[in-house]
Amino acid sequence: MNPQQKLATEASAFRELLKHLDANKDVQNIDLMILADFCRNCLSKWYMAGAKDQGIEIDYDQAREAVYGMPYSEWKGNHQLAATPEQMAAFEARQAAQK
Template sequence: MDPQTQTDIEAAAFRRLLEHLDNRKDVQNIDLMDLAGFCRNCLSRWYQEAAEQRGVAMDKEAAREVVYKMPYDEWKEKHQTPR
């Protein structure tokens, strides 16, 4: 497999993961951390780090908006359950 095809497949899998997480707003970040060892915030941090490694300036809130598909504070208000 050539590198571009691999990158395309990885990008498609990442988009599918984001779609899956978006469809499972009932699953809280703490649940993800307990079961998988990462959460939406981890994923957004990894996204931010990858962008910065490639010379793309991105702050934490912009990266979170990619993962949450809305501003983080809005997502918390709408979907985060009290513990």
């Protein structure tokens, strides 16, 4: 695989990940953090950093809109639930285990 093919393949995989997350809005960011130690907000930060590496300045809100497919405030209002005490306990346990 040449560098251009590798880049296109990676971009395709990222687009599929975003489509998968979009199709599974019921999976909360806290669940992703507990299970995989990353969430949609992490992807947004990585997207913003990747743009910066290319000499493109975008802000966090623009990066989140690229990942969430809509303004974050809209996604949050329509899809994000408050974390349950059980979710917070699991998240805190994961954080403690990583120290």
